[in-house]
Amino acid sequence: MSATKKIIRVGLIGAGRMGSFHATSLAQRVPGAVLAAVADPVPGAAQRLAEKLGVERFYSEPQAMLDSPDIDAVVIVSPARTHAELVVAAARAGKHVFCEKPMAVTLEEADRAIAAAREAGVVLQVGFNRRFASGFAAALAEIKAGKIGTPQLLRSLTRDPAPLRDPTPIPPWTIYLETLIHDFDTLLHCNPGAKPVEVYAIADALVRPDFKDKGLLDTSVVTIRFDNGAIAIAEANFQAVYGYDVRGEVFGSNGMLQIGNINVNNAVRYTAEGISIDTSRQDTDLLADAYIAELTEFVRCAATGETPRATGEDARNALAIALACIASVQQNLPVKL
Structure with a gap:
């Protein structure tokens, strides 16, 4: 199978309104993507969304999902103040990362997230959908x-x-x-x-x-x-x-x-x-x-190693x-x- 045909197994963190939309896109609308797992610390949230979309695995602890070796990439749609920490954790786990905006709420957090992705050699894309x-x-x-x-x-x-x-x-x-x-x-x-x-x-x-x-x-x-x-x-x-x-x-x-x-x-x-x-x-x-297109680009970049249009540096700026x-x-x- 060529790189452009590679299937990317995606885990999603955050089962709220926007997370549910992204999850549905990954499960049904994004070529080359498989929604493999959902994580959310809110009791029952991940299970409800996973069952709705026919996803077998769900977690109440995002780190447990990040520790899964068969997850290739992560889409982060949790509350904004948790983003930077999750980007760093996902990158250190070797996962490609799509993070909804803002990627961070301080410049120090942003620098740490960018550095973690760079050191891990993973794609980091931020959700600037426009x-x-x-x-x-x-x-x-x-x-x-x-x-x-x-x-x-x-x-x-x-x-x-x-x-x-x-x-x-x-x-x-x-x-x-x-x-x-x-x-x-x-x-x-x-x-x-x-x-x-x-x-x-x-x-x-x-x-x-x-x-x-x-x-x-x-x-x-x-x-x-x-x-x-x-x-x-x-x-x-x-x-x-x-x-x-x-x-x-x-x-x-x-x-x-x-x-x-x-x-x-x-x-x-x-x-x-x-x-x-x-x-x-x-x-x-x-x-x-636009939401579907940005996830489609993320999955393609995860498969090919291309640089996405909206990077961690763009988020920092x-x-x-x-x-x-x-x-x-x-x-x-x-x-x-």
């Missing part, structure tokens, strides 16, 4: 081909549709570390070769002001200045009542690119009630193809901006990078 969305991929190709000249003004936004309820499960600074980190990667990706040199962030609890004293900021705007002179804006809000909203724009010396929309499809409804469209209500609706945003909000000042 790189795999057709519109964003097409825009990057246009930028690299010089179609819009030199990027000068960039914008990326994320607006989550779910209404905010009890904020207890949402850790502080989630808006930067887990939401806007996608936008930071997008802006870095769409301004290739440029480095961020200054960040200024403002944030507040506008959706639920009563949660502010619990540390939950739900709205933010970030300005990023790059060393090539380009200026970027990233924004986020945790309650877009009309649907899951992910878009971007790159204005250059020779033109402009607009990326993304919130439509389920391109159908527009004209009735006596007015003109309407159906919008995507979840990330797994709007970006379903986006994290550096997220951490600068936190410092900027705390100090109410621009922060140099």
